[in-house]
Amino acid sequence: MHPITNQRNEEEWQSEQGSTISNRPHNYKKEEAEPWQDNSNRHSPRPHKEQYRPQQQDYESESFNTSDRPNKSDNNDGWQTVGKPSRQTHxxxxDNWNSYKRPADEQQYSNDVEVGARVEPSQDELADLSRACEKLWDLDLNRLVPGKDYEIDCGEGKKVYQKQDMAQGCLFTWVSDDVFRKPTYARFLSLLDNYNPHQGSKEVVTSEEKQEQASFIEEISRTAPIKYLHKFLVSKGITSGSLQDFKRLLTSLWFDLYSRCGTSGSSSAFEHVFVGEIKQSSEVSGFHNWLQFYLEEVKGNIDYQGYIFPRRRGSIADSETQLLTIQFEWNGVLKSVSSTLVGVSPEFEIALYTLCFFVGQEDNHIQIGPYAVNIKCYRLGNQIGSVFPIADS
Incomplete structure (x- = not known):
């Protein structure tokens, strides 16, 4: 299992942003019960190049047929196949996504994870960001296991500049439906459809969406990685010991809207990093989350085109790799190179990126599990402009 290395800097920030970007660390203080048919415990995405013809129904689900690929004139369960072959029903x-929009007093959360002193950062961890990030990796109790919880097919490798599609099928072969029942995963997934992907479009956040945000922050605050993050930031004097203050800080950091490319209220750290945006120049910006990739692949919005060859010879992506650099088209727009951590939990990514933002620099060379990683962190004033992993060569 080897990481796949980026070939170039993904984000052309100096030319993209209208705001001044500071790389200095700083203190930051501020103020659906839907029916679905459980046909299988393994969920496979549809082929990338199918065109969706939605049918009227009272719940959202993605399903497709296991039969051989039909010809173009066949209509198969609302989908028309024009390219890569399908796999199995999905x-x-x-179940609970609509309930996440309900008022705070109607929310039900998981019990706090009991990990005792493990969430207390040591002096070595407080002095060494890499050690702290390694601790977060160890505390990610919800991280998935390749082959047990999901399976990927990396296809063939390519150079960034190569145009041909080197993947015959989807990146994800299947994902267990148990993954979608994990509370932090489910609440994270419910947030992904709250955004307009076009970068120049002003976002409108409803009261129900604000409740979804609050519910997500509350849920992850009960997990080990976020508990560790809180204690770490308290030790550094970045936030107070008040859990409510800490949750307000996380909510503001990830969900507050700001201006990107001249349009006020058009972007946020969460949208850019996890959901992705499409620039007016017809480029995909951000989009570094594997769950968003999976859901968009299921919907037929993504054409996975292969992984990017690493600089280091002998490092080949396989089904066990959890740090991937890939190429894909999203809604017909190319993302020539994108890196993502596959199978990690939402709480781990929030904790990792928040930690690097507050106590790190633009380049944060760390070790997490078997992977040597550079967490690139770009700032827009007191906000996260972008943050993503790159495999260190």
Missing amino acids: KVPK
């Missing part, structure tokens, strides 16, 4: 469980 529906994404969305």
Whole structure:
């Protein structure tokens, strides 16, 4: 298992942003019960190049047929196949997603994870960001296991400049439906459809969406990685010991809207990093989350085109790799190179990127599990402009 290395800097920030970007660390203080049919415990995405023809129904689900690929004139369960072959029936469980929009007093959360002193940062961890990030990796109790919880097919490798599609099928072969029932995963997934992907479009956040944000922050605050993050930031004097203050800090950091490319209220750290945006120059910007990739692949919005060859010879992506650099088209727009951590939990990524933002620099060379990683962190004033992993060569 080897990491796949980026070939160039993904984000052309100096030319992209209208705001001044500071790389200096700083203190930051501020103020659906839907029916679905459980046909299988393994969910496979549809082929990338199918065109979706939605049918009227009272719940959201993605499903497709296991039969051989039909010809173009066949209509198969609302989908028309024009390219890569399909695999097996798939529906994404969305049992509780609508309930996440309900008022705070109607929310039900998981019990706090009991990990005792393990969430207390040591002096070595407080002095060494890499050690702290390694601790977060160890505390990610919800991280998935390749081959057990999901399976990927990396296809063939390519150079960034190569145009041909080197993947015959989807990146994800299947994902267990148990993944969608994990509370932090489910609440994270419910947030992904709250955004307009076009970078120049002003976002409108409803009261229900604000409740979804609050519910997500509350849920992850009960997990080990976020508990560790809180204690770490308290030790550094970045936030107070008040859990409510800490949750307000996380909510503001990730969900507050700001201006990107001249349009006020058009972007946020969460949208850019996890959901992705499409620039007016017809480029995909951000989009570094594997769950968003999976859901968009299921919907037929993504054409996976292969992984990017690493600089280091002998490092080949396989089904066990959890740090990937890939190429894909999203809604017909190319993302020539994108890196993502596959199978990690939402709480781990929030904790990792928040930690690097507050106590790190633009380049943060760390070790997490078997991977040597550079967490690139770009700032827009007091906000996260972008943050993503790159495999160190």
